[in-house]
Amino acid sequence: MLGAMDKEQVADILQQIGTLLELSGENPFKTRAYANAARTLEGLGEPLATLVAEKRLGEIKGIGAALEQKITELVKTGRLKYYEELKASLPPGLIALLEIPGLGPKKIQALRKHLGVDSVEKLEAACRAGKVAELEGFGEKTQTNLLEGIERHRTYASKHLLSDSLIVAEPLLEALRDCPDVIRCSTAGSLRRFKEVVGDIDLLASSKSPAEVIAFFVAQPGILKVIAQGETKASVILEGGIQCDLRVVSDTEFPFALAYFTGSKEHNIVMRQRAIARGLRLNEYGLFKSKEETRDPALRVACATEEDIFGALALPYVPPELREDHGEFAAGESNSLPRLIEWTDLKGALHNHSNWSDGHNTLAEIADYMEDLGLAYWAITDHSKASFQANGLDAVRLREQIQAIGELNARLAGRGSDFRLLTGSEVDVLKDRLDFDDDVLAELDVVVASLHVPSSQEAENTKRLIRAAENPFVHMLGHLTGRLLLRREPYPVNIEAVIDACAATGTWIELNCNPWRFDLDWRHWPYAKTKGVLCVINPDAHRNDQAGYLRLGAGMARKGWLEPKQVVNDLNLSGLRQALGKKRSRF
Ligand code: DGT
Ligand code: CA
Numbered sequence: 093m094l095g096a097m098d099k100e101q102v103a104d105i106l107q108q109i110g111t112l113l114e115l116s117g118e119n120p121f122k123t124r125a126y127a128n129a130a131r132t133l134e135g136l137g138e139p140l141a142t143l144v145a146e147k148r149l150g151e152i153k154g155i156g157a158a159l160e161q162k163i164t165e166l167v168k169t170g171r172l173k174y175y176e177e178l179k180a181s182l183p184p185g186l187i188a189l190l191e192i193p194g195l196g197p198k199k200i201q202a203l204r205k206h207l208g209v210d211s212v213e214k215l216e217a218a219c220r221a222g223k224v225a226e227l228e229g230f231g232e233k234t235q236t237n238l239l240e241g242i243e244r245h246r247t248y249a250s251k252h253l254l255s256d257s258l259i260v261a262e263p264l265l266e267a268l269r270d271c272p273d274v275i276r277c278s279t280a281g282s283l284r285r286f287k288e289v290v291g292d293i294d295l296l297a298s299s300k301s302p303a304e305v306i307a308f309f310v311a312q313p314g315i316l317k318v319i320a321q322g323e324t325k326a327s328v329i330l331e332g333g334i335q336c337d338l339r340v341v342s343d344t345e346f347p348f349a350l351a352y353f354t355g356s357k358e359h360n361i362v363m364r365q366r367a368i369a370r371g372l373r374l375n376e377y378g379l380f381k382s383k384e385e386t387r388d389p390a391l392r393v394a395c396a397t398e399e400d401i402f403g404a405l406a407l408p409y410v411p412p413e414l415r416e417d418h419g420e421f422a423a424g425e426s427n428s429l430p431r432l433i434e435w436t437d438l439k440g441a442l443h444n445h446s447n448w449s450d451g452h453n454t455l456a457e458i459a460d461y462m463e464d465l466g467l468a469y470w471a472i473t474d475h476s477k478a479s480f481q482a483n484g485l486d487a488v489r490l491r492e493q494i495q496a497i498g499e500l501n502a503r504l505a506g507r508g509s510d511f512r513l514l515t516g517s518e519v520d521v522l523k524d525r526l527d528f529d530d531d532v533l534a535e536l537d538v539v540v541a542s543l544h545v546p547s548s549q550e551a552e553n554t555k556r557l558i559r560a561a562e563n564p565f566v567h568m569l570g571h572l573t574g575r576l577l578l579r580r581e582p583y584p585v586n587i588e589a590v591i592d593a594c595a596a597t598g599t600w601i602e603l604n605c606n607p608w609r610f611d612l613d614w615r616h617w618p619y620a621k622t623k624g625v626l627c628v629i630n631p632d633a634h635r636n637d638q639a640g641y642l643r644l645g646a647g648m649a650r651k652g653w654l655e656p657k658q659v660v661n662d663l664n665l666s667g668l669r670q671a672l673g674k675k676r677s678r679f
């Protein structure tokens with residue numbers, strides 16, 4: 093997104109400029125000036141935009157005329173020509189080398205100068221030929237480490253799905269809970285914040301015998317390799333290739349370490365500034381009555397929990413999902429943080445498949461399973477005929493299915509069950525129409541409209557989705573951007589324009605909680621919320637056990653600031669039936 097940049101974004105770019113200059117062999121004074129300026133900006137007590145508007149940047153120590161001009165350009169336009177040219181002037185392979193563990197700008201420069209290394213591939217070849225070991229300042233050991241680093245980078249350094257990370261983190265956390273030396277423990281980092289993809293798993297524990305906890309941890313099943321093991325810290329690679337860091341602290345430090353390592357970095361920066369504004373210092377060791385950086389226990393403000401830390405900084409408790417510096421501070425100050433949805437609030441789901449299209453289970457199996465889960469309803473929305481590869485239904489088969497669901501529901505009622513299957517369709521949004529005529533759609537309880545074959549043009553996709561929203565029989569748009577995390581980018585679409593159309597027509601938007609999708613993304617829900625557009629948390633289940641996606645979806649809805657009243661499947665069956673009738677009655 094272009095446009096005005098805040099100080100964290102500007103600081104990040106200055107930091108990168110420093111690194112790139114070092115990589116290109118600039119003199120150290122110049123490169124350090126950028127790193128220093130970045131740090132100064134992060135610590136600023138007022139918005140950068142104000143400083144720029146009042147032309148006061150130059151008054152800050154360490155910011156000369158050249159930096160002032162660059163920062164102003166970034167704040168005003170969101171871009172910096174100098175930075176873009178600098179990046180373009182360096183071979184891309186050289187920049188990629190920065191990602192290899194153990195390699196900084198200085199070493200990369202030496203490798204380039206003496207061995208012509210300007211890519212990961214060339215580095216690997218030079219290591220294998222034994223040339224790196226011969227270089228001054230490198231040696232055999234460094235060469236071996238670099239080869240390992242390259243290997244690890246290839247296999248492990250990628251991002252991982254939230255769901256894959258939870259599956260391996262939860263047993264480890266359970267094990268820690270049972271460890272007699274552990275007092276408290278928790279996940280931290282992006283996993284605790286419920287980011288849709290995570291870099292690594294962070295765990296935190298408190299103990300009087302940290303070394304024993306570390307020894308206990310590295311002996312757990314599911315650990316492929318121990319990368320680092322110290323007195324209070326360990327890093328391991330788990331099956332599946334995910335790195336996991338455990339830190340062990342004293343129980344007094346636990347809440348502070350938990351808040352710090354949960355992050356995000358952006359959230360932490362504001363927390364630290366709030367402390368400074370109150371004459372305090374906040375870091376991973378504590379909140380201290382001090383104007384300087386310290387970890388002196390005598391100065392620590394006593395906090396038993398994260399709630400206490402927020403309280404000391406004049407804030408209500410901020411749930412981890414909201415700690416992204418996306419408005420939680422303003423909302424906290426005005427006491428308007430949302431009462432977030434819980435997954436146990438959900439009464440059913442409105443987008444699911446059966447073996448009539450590409451799902452695995454029969455209608456009867458689905459009804460039994462979902463009733464057992466304690467749900468109240470489950471809509472069957474199989475594909476329409478245009479999705480022939482998914483065995484989509486034509487109108488004839490759809491009407492047979494409506495009949496079959498009616499018979500199943502009659503049997504449920506007959507044995508006194510309140511659970512109901514709902515009839516429906518995930519109807520394809522085609523180029524100039526929907527895959528079913530309105531008279532067919534009118535026979536269904538639930539209609540989800542999804543764009544499965546998008547155009548490459550943003551305007552075209554936006555137009556098709558708006559047309560779908562304008563159809564009186566379409567209750568909701570399914571997986572609005574079509575993205576598959578770590579696999580396929582979203583198709584181009586003007587999301588805000590589609591949200592506006594949904595607001596105007598009373599159409600809901602799905603939060604598809606298949607862990608590859610989480611679509612619509614959590615970042616867009618606050619906008620939808622201000623427009624009054626309701627969310628439907630849908631597992632898009634193709635097998636019964638995928639009902640479990642609802643829990644992930646509720647977490648993602650929390651990350652999108654959603655409350656029960658914004659979530660359609662918080663309604664019970666009669667409330668839902670009423671809500672389903674509302675849009676149709678407007679036309
Ligand atoms: P990830 O692992 O890339 O998905 O993202 P995180 O957020 O888990 O990041 P990670 O694992 O590097 O660090 C865990 C937390 O530690 C992070 O959310 C905030 C805190 N943290 C790490 N480095 C810094 C830093 O340089 N400054 C501040 N303020 N906090 C940091
Ligand atoms: Ca992490």
Ligand code: CA
Nearest residue numbers: 292293294337
């Ligand atoms: Ca980490």
Ligand code: ZN
Nearest residue numbers: 518542570571
């Ligand atoms: Zn679909």
